[in-house]
Amino acid sequence: MSEAIKAELVALVPRLRRFAHAISGNREEGDDIVQSACLKALSRLDQYQPGTRLDSWMFRIVQTTYLDAVRTRSRRGPHDGDDALDRLSDEGRDAGQTEDRLLLAKVQQGIAALPEDQRVVLVLVAIEGFSYKEAASVLSLPIGTVMSRLARARAKLLPDLQEGPA
Helix, strand or coil: CCHHHHHHHHHHHHHHHHHHHHHHCCHHHHHHHHHHHHHHHHHCHHHCCCCCCHHHHHHHHHHHHHHHHHHHHHHHCCCCCCCHHHHCCHHHHHCCCHHHHHHHHHHHHHHHHCCHHHHHHHHHHHHCCCCHHHHHHHHCCCHHHHHHHHHHHHHHHHHHHHCCCC
């Protein structure tokens, strides 16, 4: 593996963790998903096509690793989730104001409550900064589907956020 690809993969880890935490709703599970996804990617590096976007390839691997974990968990039974305040991002923990932390927790609860298909699109576009076209490519969806899922996710989140922190 070239040093450039190694460096790019290492640089992607914080974004992959943020994505995995958001779609799983659980920090520890998200970290496990990223670790598994990185192992899969390294073992299948021959499938990566140089000149294409490594981040898109890795986000897709993270998503499929998460879906595999969900399928496995559904066969084993339910698992208790973390408390919403335990899932605060590092940025939220450093915020000095209680209101900011409460609003962040409310946003995270709202995102976690979204249907998975909407949550994944919202995280890719609104948090990771993917364009609609890039998100559509990562998720193997038509761009119109990405746009409609994003619109529905935003419509579900907006009323709760306009009320302010709980």
